[in-house]
Amino acid sequence: xxxxxxxxxxxxxxxxxxxxxxxxxxxxxxxxxxxxxxxxxxxxxxxxxxxxxxxxxxxxxxxxxxxxxxxxxxxxxxxxxxxxxxxxxxxxxxxxxxx
Amino acid sequence: xxxxxxxxxxxxxxxxxxxxxxxxxxxxxxxxxxxxxxxxxxxxxxxxxxxxxxxxxxxxxxxxxxxxxxxxxxxxxxxxxxxxxxxxxxxxxxxxxxxxxxxxxxxxxxxxxxxxxxxxxxxxxxxxxxxxxxxxxxxxxxxxxxxxxxxxxxxxxxxxxxx
Numbered sequence: 001x002x003x004x005x006x007x008x009x010x011x012x013x014x015x016x017x018x019x020x021x022x023x024x025x026x027x028x029x030x031x032x033x034x035x036x037x038x039x040x041x042x043x044x045x046x047x048x049x050x051x052x053x054x055x056x057x058x059x060x061x062x063x064x065x066x067x068x069x070x071x072x073x074x075x076x077x078x079x080x081x082x083x084x085x086x087x088x089x090x091x092x093x094x095x096x097x098x099x
Numbered sequence: 100x101x102x103x104x105x106x107x108x109x110x111x112x113x114x115x116x117x118x119x120x121x122x123x124x125x126x127x128x129x130x131x132x133x134x135x136x137x138x139x140x141x142x143x144x145x146x147x148x149x150x151x152x153x154x155x156x157x158x159x160x161x162x163x164x165x166x167x168x169x170x171x172x173x174x175x176x177x178x179x180x181x182x183x184x185x186x187x188x189x190x191x192x193x194x195x196x197x198x199x200x201x202x203x204x205x206x207x208x209x210x211x212x213x214x215x216x217x218x219x220x221x222x223x224x225x226x227x228x229x230x231x232x233x234x235x236x237x238x239x240x241x242x243x244x245x246x247x248x249x250x251x252x253x254x255x256x257x258x259x260x261x262x
Contacts, residue, residue: 001104008111008144012118019122027171028122031130034164035118038141041157045150058153065160072164076171083175 005046013039026082026089030075037068106147113140127172131165138162139196 016039019032041064048057079089086093114137121133138161145154 004107011115015118015122032122045145045153049148058150061153062156065157069160069163072167076167079171080174089175
């Protein structure tokens with residue numbers, strides 16, 4: 001059973017990685033990162049089933065969830081800035097560093 | 100076959116399919132809908148293994164992420180027009196999803212908790228139905244407030260432009 005659940009978690013991380021590698025739209029990239037976070041959350045939550053003290057992994061899941069939400073907020077701000085500067089939300093336009 | 104295994108396969112398959120659809124689709128509104136449905140499947144999967152509270156918190160956070168994506172879509176993405184037929188479909192979907200969530204929360208397996216020397220044997224019967232529903236209501240209220248704040252933001256921008 002645990003192998004199946006961890007397999008599902010790994011597949012979800014893989015879907016996020018696939019989206020991260022193949023998409024150029026910044027919103028899609030943000031969503032893919034969020035999907036990877038969900039996959040990791042699932043894996044930690046399912047590992048709590050076999051842990052000696054299940055409270056700690058569940059606490060870690062909560063921390064991961066809130067870090068994912070914070071990362072999303074920062075990403076949204078960055079996307080808004082990129083849209084204002086370049087007029088597009090395409091990752092291909094971000095090819096130069098400044099400063 | 101064990102019913103829990105079958106439920107895990109169905110819910111896990113649903114998560115994978117809807118996440119793939121959300122990555123593959125080109126329209127932003129569909130992407131958000133598929134992502135929300137995948138999160139509901141995730142909620143069911145975690146709740147089936149007795150992690151209902153964690154599942155509620157994860158669902159709440161992910162619904163917040165969807166609200167943030169709506170904000171992003173209104174600023175930099177496509178315009179989501181609320182046609183009459185679409186709005187009606189949205190209301191029906193909302194009622195169905197809230198109904199399913201309420202059913203899941205009410206029929207969740209029994210959870211016993213013991214922390215150190217304290218143990219709550221009647222956690223499921225006394226605390227969980229009340230607090231689970233409260234979490235659901237808080238999630239819905241938070242989403243409505245977030246979306247309303249986005250509309251307020253847009254409105255204030257329009258007022259600023261006209262002044």
